Amino acid sequence: MAAPLDVPIPEIFVLWHPRCPLGEKLARRILQWLRPGNGLGPEVFFRCLPAPGAAPNARPLPLPLTQPHPGEAPPRSDAYKTPNKVSNLQVVLALIEENLVADQTWRFWLEELALDSGRVIMPVALDTTAYNMPAAVRKLNYLRPNGLPLPAGDALAGPAFEEVVRSLLKQITEALCRVMLPKPAEAPAGRSSAPNSPLPKVNIFLSHAKVDGTRPARRLRDYIYSQTQLTAFFDENDIAYGSVFGGVIDSDLKSVDTAALIAVRTAGYASRPWCRREFSLFRRPRPVDGLPQGARRWFLYPALVVEAMTGGEPSSGVAEFGNSSVIRWGDNVPNLEELIVTTVIRDAMLASFHSAMGAAIQPKENQIVINWLPDPTTLLHILASRPEDQHEIEVVYPGRGLSFLDLDALNKFFPNLTFRSFEEALS
Numbered sequence: 001m002a003a004p005l006d007v008p009i010p011e012i013f014v015l016w017h018p019r020c021p022l023g024e025k026l027a028r029r030i031l032q033w034l035r036p037g038n039g040l041g042p043e044v045f046f047r048c049l050p051a052p053g054a055a056p057n058a059r060p061l062p063l064p065l066t067q068p069h070p071g072e073a074p075p076r077s078d079a080y081k082t083p084n085k086v087s088n089l090q091v092v093l094a095l096i097e098e099n100l101v102a103d104q105t106w107r108f109w110l111e112e113l114a115l116d117s118g119r120v121i122m123p124v125a126l127d128t129t130a131y132n133m134p135a136a137v138r139k140l141n142y143l144r145p146n147g148l149p150l151p152a153g154d155a156l157a158g159p160a161f162e163e164v165v166r167s168l169l170k171q172i173t174e175a176l177c178r179v180m181l182p183k184p185a186e187a188p189a190g191r192s193s194a195p196n197s198p199l200p201k202v203n204i205f206l207s208h209a210k211v212d213g214t215r216p217a218r219r220l221r222d223y224i225y226s227q228t229q230l231t232a233f234f235d236e237n238d239i240a241y242g243s244v245f246g247g248v249i250d251s252d253l254k255s256v257d258t259a260a261l262i263a264v265r266t267a268g269y270a271s272r273p274w275c276r277r278e279f280s281l282f283r284r285p286r287p288v289d290g291l292p293q294g295a296r297r298w299f300l301y302p303a304l305v306v307e308a309m310t311g312g313e314p315s316s317g318v319a320e321f322g323n324s325s326v327i328r329w330g331d332n333v334p335n336l337e338e339l340i341v342t343t344v345i346r347d348a349m350l351a352s353f354h355s356a357m358g359a360a361i362q363p364k365e366n367q368i369v370i371n372w373l374p375d376p377t378t379l380l381h382i383l384a385s386r387p388e389d390q391h392e393i394e395v396v397y398p399g400r401g402l403s404f405l406d407l408d409a410l411n412k413f414f415p416n417l418t419f420r421s422f423e424e425a426l427s
Contacts, residue, residue, distance in 0.1 A: 007182055007356040008089035011043045013063055017100040018048050025156045033169050039400035041350050059109045086360040090119045097126035111136050122175055143171045173346045180349050205233045207278045208264035216264045216308050216329050223337035259348040261303040270316040280320045285378050292385035296363035299355045300372045302347035322375040354398040361425050367394040376413050394418045396425045
């Protein structure tokens with residue numbers, strides 16, 4: 001998929017009533033999901049308690065308003081500005097249940113938020129009373145996590161609660177993808193952020209060794225076509241008989257619609273040249289601005305490794321995997337296909353977000369901006385395209401900072417590179 005253009009940079013607010021214990025538990029899981037690792041992903045804020053010094057039944061702190069989009073009216077005067085703020089869209093996840101519905105202060109506050117065009121409201125129905133909200137909220141398409149209501153006396157930590165979390169995170173991911181993934185070139189001007197609008201056409205490339213990786217890959221393909229609005233490239237179906245095998249794969253990997261790759265790593269994967277070529281080609285950074293020799297911004301879309309080795313099988317290592325995320329396959333693990341696909345589209349969404357964040361940073365001389373956590377394999381691709389650069393280069397990357405172990409390893413590999421996080425660059 002091409003580098004994101006005009007992709008919003010959202011901040012997420014999660015709201016829940018203070019008498020809803022389920023709200024806080026869900027909010028924390030949303031935070032962990034949308035900001036994995038060390039501060040990756042959009043900012044996530046909570047709103048539950050009254051503002052400091054306010055009456056016990058008062059509304060929480062106000063939500064800041066973002067900059068208006070072209071053609072929109074300026075935001076209302078209750079906005080407050082944050083220094084170095086780069087977000088330009090606010091998404092509100094309202095966790096609605098009987099306590100919020102019965103509280104007139106919260107009902108009025110949420111109605112006010114829904115009436116403001118500078119925000120995207122995504123209401124979440126935690127019980128059947130959630131639809132008894134003012135019309136501005138009630139007309140929206142609610143997210144409806146499966147598994148509610150929880151069994152009486154559930155400790156918010158068992159399998160029933162985990163079913164609710166899994167369903168909610170899947171729905172949130174798909175709704176945010178509609179907001180944050182780049183729209184097709186033929187899409188009408190302006191942003192389409194309705195949670196029930198079709199997903200941007202996103203293709204997931206399934207890389208696997210035919211000798212022993214077909215079964216997991218087929219199950220993932222079947223899930224994608226039966227349970228999502230995504231598409232999948234699967235060579236048994238998508239390479240016509242008589243076509244040039246390598247040309248078809250290269251074309252799909254470079255397609256503007258291919259946003260993520262899932263590699264089914266089996267014992268045979270490391271010994272298959274085509275599998276490793278697929279992965280290497282997809283994991284090759286691409287310049288956002290200009291030719292590689294002078295590019296200062298680079299982007300990379302994510303790859304997820306599905307570890308499908310069986311016990312006792314020997315296999316060579318795969319250097320091309322770098323620091324790609326890994327999920328272990330199990331034939332009898334419930335909802336595993338959903339977890340894998342939801343994770344990879346979440347990572348595609350975050351890659352798009354970090355590209356948009358990187359566009360807000362003006363690179364200086366001898367500075368490059370990337371939308372992924374740096375690793376030796378991808379950095380070598382960039383440096384190979386800049387052979388004339390023998391001086392110090394600063395790499396600006398997403399998150400709040402690399403761990404000491406990661407930094408130490410990178411400094412040993414690349415003594416001429418220094419590393420700076422987005423947070424440091426924007427401060």
